[in-house]
Amino acid sequence: MAVQKPSIPKGTRDFSPEEVSKRQYIFDIIRHQFQLYGYSPIETPSFENLSTLTGKYGEEGDRLIFKILNSGDYLEKADPQLLADKNSQKLISTISEKALRYDLTVPFARYVVQHQNEITFPFKRYQMQPVWRADRPQKGRFREFYQCDADVVGSDSLLQEVELVSLYDAVFSQLNIPVEIHFNNRKILSGLAEVADISNQLIDFTVALDKLDKIGEEKVKEEMSQKGISETAIKKLSPLFAMSGDFNSQLNSLEEILKSSETGMKGVEEVRFVFEKIKNLGLNSSDLVLNLTLARGLDYYTGAILEVKAKNVQLGSIGGGGRYDDLTGIFGLKGISGVGISFGLDRIYLVLEELNLFPESIENTLDVLFINFGENESVKAMKLAKQLRANGFRCEVYPDNAKMKKQMQYADKKAVKYVIIIGEEELNSQKVSVKNMTSGDQNSISDEELIQNLSF
C-alpha cells in the first residue's frame, strides 16, 4: 500500500489532550448550570433526513448543509438527462437522502413533534452536540463545531426570559468571564418600523441600525437613506439615536416614540418586565444592557432577542438566543411558543485563553509515575498503583526497564506531580522513595504511609 501523508479536511480540527480537557471544563460548567436550572438533556442523530433540514435555513443555508451520498448503487435511479447535463443541484435529492445536522434547533423542533406524546410540557431541554456547515473555513470559523443550547417550549411566560438571563449570568460567573448581556425585543423593532411607516423595509432598517456601534449615527442614517428609507421616516426614528440613561428612562423615551404602535408598546412592556425582575433578583457578575440595534436572525425571533459579549476582549458574540413563536409549526405542531439560548464553545475557549482564565488544575496531568527497575519492582509498583487509583490518584507504571534518565524525561514531559522509585533496596524494605517533582524533595516512606496519605 502506498504511504499516505496524513492530514485532515479543511475546517476540521484534531484536539490534543490539553485541548480536550479545557473544552471539557467549559462543557462541564455549562451542563452543570443547565441542570441546576431544571433543563434535561436530549441527543439527536448526527444526520437527519435531508428533507427535515432543507428549506429551514434559507437558500444559502441549504447550500451549506453537508449531504451524505446514498449507499450502494446511488446512480441507479438517476435521471439520465440530469446526469448528461451535469445538473449537480437537481440531482442532489436523488443521490442523497441524509444530511449532517446544521444546528440543534431544527432537530429539536423535529424531536418535540415526533415525541410530543412522551413529553411533559413545558419541556425544558438542553443539548450539547457538534454541528456541521460547509462554510468557507477561516480564522475562528470551522466546518465542525459544538453548539450548547437550552430551550423551553410550551410556555409563553416571560419568567422564562428572566430565568435565561439569570442562567447566562450563572454560567459566565462560574467561568469568571465578565459579560454584557444585550437584550432587545423583536416587537420593538417591528413597532419602530410601523410608526415610521416602513414595515415593508424592516430588514433594511434593522441591518442598518445594527451597525450603529461600528459606524455611528450619521452613517447609519446615510445607509437607511440609500436603501430608500424616506427622510420623514428617518426623522421620526431620530429620537432612537439620542436615548440615554438607565433602562427605565430609555424605555420611557421608547414609549414616547412607539405610543401609536400596539406591537411596539407590547415589546416595551415585555422588556420592562424582564429588566425589573432581573433588577430585583440581581446578577452575580454580568450587566444586562438594553440594545435596540440587536436583531440576530430576525426572521426567526418573535419576542426577546439576546446576545452575550465578553468584556475586555474583542471577540464578538459568545452566546445568543431569543423567543420564537412557531418553530414546531413546520413539522405540523402549531401554537407552541419557545425561547432558548445558545453558548458558543469555541469563542468562550478563545476568551478564556486570552484572559488566562483556565484553572491550572484542569490540565490532564498524571499524579504519579512509578519508575520501572525490572520485573519484581514493577509488580510491586502495579500493586501500589492499584491502591492509589482506588483512592482517586492517576497513576502509571513506566512500561519498560529503561534508563532512569529516559523515564525521568517522560515524567517531566507529562508534568507528573510525584515520581515513585522502587529499587532493590526499597523492594526488600517495604519502602518507596517519593520525589515531589514541584519542590524536588525526595523522601523515603513506607508502603503504608504512601497509601494512607499521598501528600507527604
Add this chain to the structure above:
Amino acid sequence: MAVQKPSIPKGTRDFSPEEVSKRQYIFDIIRHQFQLYGYSPIETPSFENLSTLTGKYGEEGDRLIFKILNSGDYLEKADPQLLADKNSQKLISTISEKALRYDLTVPFARYVVQHQNEITFPFKRYQMQPVWRADRPQKGRFREFYQCDADVVGSDSLLQEVELVSLYDAVFSQLNIPVEIHFNNRKILSGLAEVADISNQLIDFTVALDKLDKIGEEKVKEEMSQKGISETAIKKLSPLFAMSGDFNSQLNSLEEILKSSETGMKGVEEVRFVFEKIKNLGLNSSDLVLNLTLARGLDYYTGAILEVKAKNVQLGSIGGGGRYDDLTGIFGLKGISGVGISFGLDRIYLVLEELNLFPESIENTLDVLFINFGENESVKAMKLAKQLRANGFRCEVYPDNAKMKKQMQYADKKAVKYVIIIGEEELNSQKVSVKNMTSGDQNSISDEELIQNLSF
C-alpha cells in the same frame, strides 16, 4: 410550506433525557478509569479525508463507509462516460472527498503520525466519540454508535496487557457487572497452524475453532475437514479440545503441542506472563479466562487478543481489543507497536438494563419545583431558587400561575423530590411550605431554614 411528518433515518436514534443520563453514567465511569490509568483524551474530526479511510477495513468495510457529497457543483469535473454508464462505484472519488469516521483506530493512527513530533511516547490515549457505518440496521446494530477506546502506542512491554486487563476489571467492577475477560494470543493460533502444517489455512482453522462453544468438538472437526484441512492436521490439533484445568496446566499442555513452533512458544510465554502478573495483582470482580478459540479480527492483531463477556446475560461481547504491531505503518510511521481495548457502550447499556444495575440516583430529576401563585410570589420563588442552586440543588419555578392541580401533575411527571409552595400567607410571613413528594409530608419553615438545610 407543506407539513412534514417528522422521522429520523433508519439505524439512528433519538435519546430521551433518561437515556442520555444513563449513557452519561457509563461514559463517566469509563472516562474516570481511563484517567486513573494514565490515559489522556484526544478527539478527531467526525469526517476524515476519504483517502484516509478507504482500503483500511477491507472491501466490505469500504462499502459501509458513509461518504459526504462534495459541496457546490460536484459534477463539474465528473467523467461524462462514467455518468452515462451510471458507474456509481468509480464516480465516488470524483464527487466525494470526505467520509464519516468508521472507527476510532484508523483516525488514531492518522493522529499519531500527523502529530508525532508533539507526542511523548509511549502515548496513552483514550477517545470516546461516535462512529458511523452504513450497515443494514437490525436489533442492537445501529448506523451511529459510540466507541470508547484506550490504546498505548510506542511500547511493546507486556505490562501494558496486564494494565489493560486490570483496567477492564476496574471499569466493570465499578459498573457492578461481573464479567469474564477472555484472553488469547495470535502467536498461539499461528503456532498451532504451523505445527499442523496448515499455515496457509489459518483463517479457515480459526473461524472453525471459534465455533467450539456453540457447536462442539465434532462439528468443529467436521467443518475443518470440509474446508480441506487434512485428517493428519486435525489429529495433531486434537489435544487442543481436551485441555482442562487451571491456566497453568492448560499452558503446559499447549507447550507440549507447540514445542516445535518458535512463534507458538512465544505466544505461550506472553500469555503466561500476563496471567501470572494478574494472579499476583488480583482482580476485583472479573475472571480472566484462557480462550484459545478467540480470534477477533485476526488480520489486525499480532499478539494478545481480548474479549469481555458479561456473566448471567446472553448478550455477546461487551468489549474487545488486542495488540497490533504496525498500525501506523499505513501512514508512513513504521515500527510503532500498539495495544488497546474498546468498550461497547450500547451493549453495556443493555446489560445494565437487563440486570437492573442503573443506580436510581442517576435519573435526571429535579430537586425542587416552586409552585407559581402569581407575580410577587414567583419573584420570591426565583430568589430562593437562585440560592438553592448556589447550594447545588436543581430547581425550577413553574412558569405560569396555572391551576394548582396542573402544577402538581407537572411535579409528578418530572418526579420532583420537593414541591415548595409560596402563597400570599407565606409571602407575608417569610415562610414557605415544603412538601416532600416521596413521603407526602408537608411542613412550614422559614426562608432561612430552607436555604440552610434542604433535608427537613
